[in-house]
Amino acid sequence: MNKFKRTALGMAVALATATASPIVHADDGFMLSEKLSVSGFIDMSYVYTDKDGASSESASGLDQFEIDLLYSFDDKLKAQVDLEYKDSYGSVDLEQAFFTYAVTDEFTLKAGRFLSYSGWETEEPTGLFQYSGTGYAPYFYGYYQQGVSGLYSTDAFAVALSVINSPYSPEDTNSEKPGYEAMLAITPTDSITVKAFYLSDEDTNTTNVWAAYSAGDLTLAAEYNLGDYANGNDGSGYLLMANYAMGSAGITLRYHDFEIENSAGALVDDGSAITISPSYAVSDNLLMVFEYRMDESDIRGDSDSIAVEALISF
Template sequence: MIPFLGFTKSFEDKKTKADTLTTVAEVKEEEESKGAFAFSGYLDSYYSANFNKPASRSNGGAAGTARVFDTRSGQFSLGLVQTKVAYTNDKSEAVVDLTFGPNANLGNYGNAVFSTALAIKQAYFTYKFTDKFSMTAGQFGTHIGYEVIDAPANFNYSLSNQFNNGPFYHTGLKATYAFSERASLMVGVVNNVDGIEDNNRKKGIISQLYVAPVENWNVYLNFITSNEANDDTDTGVTPDASYTMFDLATSYQITEKFLLGVNASYGLQKGDFQGGGGPADTESWGGIAGYANTSITDNFGIGLRYEYFNNDNGVRGLRTATGAGTSVNSVTLTGNITLADGHILLKPEFRLDTYPKVSGANSEQQFQDSKGAWSKNSQTTFGLAMIYKF
């Protein structure tokens, strides 16, 4: 009986231990399935001094498109306030990303059909079918380009002309498949460029191929093609038109303190673009930018960006006073100072934009002088961005 009783006790102990382990595992699995909320955001303001001292106190130039967000000079300006809420569990994620302020009005301009929708920068959810395959639906930031709207995420404060003349966001459905940790493919269907509602009956196609050839080197090959023409108001038919962009964004963290990046884009357009008109034949635009960032200390770094952008055919927003196409060379030198354990970012920044001189009698140049005359073909600004992130 003793051996039997001993066996019985041992069996009961094992059973109790197994039950306990199962219960712990179930609780852990239940906690993981419940997911977690994350709240983050930032606010930024800036002061920009323009050496031309334009009478209009604007950095935008003759067409108003020389700068995308930091448009005011000679004054303190509010940039953007962001509040972002994310809910994540092991199979899904939901993101509500709201922005307010002058830059939100500019960045989310395509949502203006509804007053409350203007605050929506992103609102989407993702379902993970497997560890490798997921799908995302809603309004999400564009995959095109090297830079993003969020000021803390970019080394430079002022944004590039490639960013300014490309898409900001899309509304639609996209699927992503990860071949490995170093390669993935995204393909999606979207309404159009920068709009919560579609302006015609056609749909756009987007894609992104990501590869990491070696450790710390990331390469993104981006693509979009769509018909952006407004429907004919009489027939409801969508006219023949096309908008296509090819984009390369790559960065290489060469050392712990030094990073190099490149962004190159090439676009094609034919016909109307969202009611703004367009060329009868296919015309192109494009640009290239190089980035070099270095950390001097844990709390201070310097970044240099050079960019050339060509819109000589006049199909994008960068134009002269008469609406003709133009091109620009831009050099931007930015410092990054972090305070309060990384919550406060100070970005002193110098930027020079140089355009070709417009020839001819009484021709207006790209930028305004202190007397209100359009006499300058270049613009030099020095500013300080003040950012708090949480």
């Protein structure tokens, strides 16, 4: 399988076993100087959607461009700044800006604006095993955060605690009532990783647990989520995923399901989908991803979609 779709599991294992900084330097990035390196990606796609009872839709264009600047002051102190452009934003946005300091080989501190550790599916397309995310991440995963985080990791387990303004919003600058994110990860073998997260922000609490098995060309993953929200809603969701690599080609099968209900038990949002996604690495830097997805939802209706994605990584 190509290196793009290995990123999700590779970063997950790295966070559970790393002995220094959690900043991951991309193998295909390039050095501007002895201390400064650059990596990034260009993501383009075409998507056709056929909705039951409505007209079909199609969209194409540049989904996202990102450039990441990584600076190593020395063996202990490192900094990272990620800049991105999305069509939905229409402008360049500061995604992350943080530094890490390796206090010891096992303990690392991080401060600034950084992405939550939680969730099997990554925020970036370079970390997904298929084109689309489940769509339930805003209900259960943490997002970009502002604050400080400590990570203690060994070969067998890792624990992390982040104290942030909010685990769900990078725009929250109020630190009078901080939010929290806690992580426990275990790696009983080289092939198995299990992680559990608890996130809290005043009256909103979410739990995310996932497990992954990766050996040879096969990767299996399962995830379960719970949410208890400040507005009185609660929810749950899960996914099951399998990916098999065949040289430069690969194929992913995924099923996910989630429901959000209000305090009276009425459905607020829901969705389930079967996703089939072949991919092919044209070169070390160009990945083509194809996807067929069948969605069902009592709230948003049923639909089928086809996507073609070109992902260039550097």
